[in-house]
Amino acid sequence: MKRIKKVLAWTGILLLVLILGIGVIAATRQNQKYEAPYPDIKASADPAVIAKGRHLVLNVAHCIGCHSTANVDSIDFNTVDVPLSGGRLFDLPVGKIYSKNITPDTETGIGNYSDAEIARALYYGVHPDGTVVYDFMPFHNVSKEDMTAIISYLRTQKPVKNNVPENKLNVIGNLVKAFMIEPVGPEGEIPATVKKDTTAEYGRYLAMYVAECNGCHTERNMAGAFVGEPFAGGKPMEAKGYPSLTPPNLTPDPSSRIYGWSQETFINRFRMGKLIPYSHMHWSSFKHMTDDELKAIYKFLQTLKPVKTKTGS
Ligand code: HEC
Ligand code: HEC
Known part of the structure; x- marks a missing residue:
């Protein structure tokens, strides 16, 4: 009996030391700095590039859906300016994360960041201060031409002062950050330009790196890593006070929500915009994608491996 008690006591002490050790390592890794190259991107003042x-x-990469707290479903943001002043809360199991102010304000926005620093944050997942950018944004393989256009437009906005709250991770979040999160960078070489046409190849580029269809329509784990079959349906998404919605399977399997949809049906569905008011999908942005962009995405989805929908999706 005495022996068992002793063993239990030692096990307890060992566990405590282990937990404390993990806690100390996790704490020292919270503000870890990373190195990444500064991309050769320079904003342009050419009105065609800015457009x-x-x-x-506003539309394809839907920055506005995350970098504004306005209800972008009720504002025609292609005609009325809505500032990208950040502060949208993502209340996640790992903690509270806020989108940043990306207007050119020099104190609270990106006014003091160089073009290369902004491009580095988006391509390589490293903030100007060297810390990791949580991987909310899929733009790691956006062409240099498109990245130049994006940053050129950001520079033309009116500066808006808005001090966004600091992110607050909980204990799980601190552990996930310390042991599972690293800056995410490009796969292979970043293309200088990507041909804009109606091919599946261009559709893949839009769906994977610009519009982030895969970010929701493919299952991911808590650290954001992809764990499901590509585009076979995501994890149910919660909205406070509403039933959860599952991003459906978009592969060409008979069990998929969009099986049998013609290209025209697909484009028309986008033109309708948001039909379920609490849907997380950025329909209000995507409905302004051009016919060619939507045709390309449609073609790309047709090339995917058909995967049977999981029950409940
Ligand atoms: C799905 C939501 C989402 C979308 C879409 C999105 N962002 Fe972000 N963005 C965030 C979040 C959240 C952060 C803060 C991440 C962090 O704290 O590490 C962020 C951070 C940034 C930063 C880093 C700013 C800094 O101070 O270091 C830049 C720059 C940025 N976003 C630009 C953009 C641009 C440009 C677009 C569109 C091309 C865009 N974002 C689209 C959610 C989003
Ligand atoms: C932020 C998460 C998110 C992103 C990004 C996203 N979706 Fe969705 N999608 C959803 C959710 C949730 C639903 C189910 C609710 C609804 O229909 O609005 C859905 C539904 C759909 C539907 C079915 C609509 C219907 O009426 O049955 C299609 C088609 C679709 N998405 C295609 C896409 C494409 C293509 C993209 C990229 C351009 C995309 N989604 C990006 C979350 C997302």
Whole structure:
């Protein structure tokens, strides 16, 4: 009996030391700094480049859906300016994360960041101060031409002062950050330009790196890593006070939500915008994608490996 008690006591002490040790390592890793290259990107003042950037920022890459607290479903943000002043809360199991102010304000926004620093944050997941950018944004392989257009447009906005709250991770979040999160960078070489046409190849580029269809329509784990079959349906998404919604399977399997949809049906669905008011999908942005962009995405989805929908999706 005495022996068992002793063993239990030692096990307890060992566990405590282990937990404390993990806690100390986790704490020292919270503000870890990372190195990454500074991309060769320079904003342009050419109105045609800025107009392209505006379409990407407001519509395809839907920056506005995350970098504004306005109800973008009720504002025609292609005609009325909505500042990208950040502060949208992502209340996650790992803690509270806020989108940043990306207007050119020099104190609370990106006014003091160089073009290369902004491009580095988006391509390599490293903030100007060297800390990790949580991987909310999929733009690691956006072409240099498109990245130039995006940053050129960001520079033309009116500066808005808005001090966004600091992120607050909980205990799980601190552990996930310490042991599972690293800056995410490009796969292979970043293309200088990508041909804008209606091919599946361009559709893949849009769906994977610009519009982030895969970010929701493929299952991911708590650290954001992809764990499901590509586009076979995501994890149920919660909205406070509403039933959860599951991003459906978009592969060409008979069990998929969009099986049998013609290209025209697909484009028309996008033109309708948001039908379920509490849906997380950025329909209000995506509905402004061009016919060619939507045709390309449709073609790409047709090339995917058909995967049977999981029950409940
Ligand atoms: C799905 C939501 C989402 C979308 C879409 C999105 N962002 Fe972000 N963005 C965030 C969040 C959240 C952060 C803060 C991440 C962090 O704290 O590490 C962030 C951070 C940033 C930063 C880093 C700022 C800094 O101070 O270091 C930049 C720059 C940025 N976003 C630009 C953009 C641009 C440009 C677009 C569109 C092309 C965009 N974002 C689209 C959610 C989003
Ligand atoms: C932020 C998460 C998110 C992103 C990004 C996203 N979706 Fe969705 N999607 C959802 C959710 C949730 C639903 C189910 C609710 C609804 O229909 O709005 C959905 C539904 C759909 C539907 C079915 C609509 C219907 O009426 O049955 C299609 C088609 C679709 N998404 C395609 C796409 C494509 C293509 C992209 C990229 C351009 C995309 N989604 C990006 C979350 C997302």
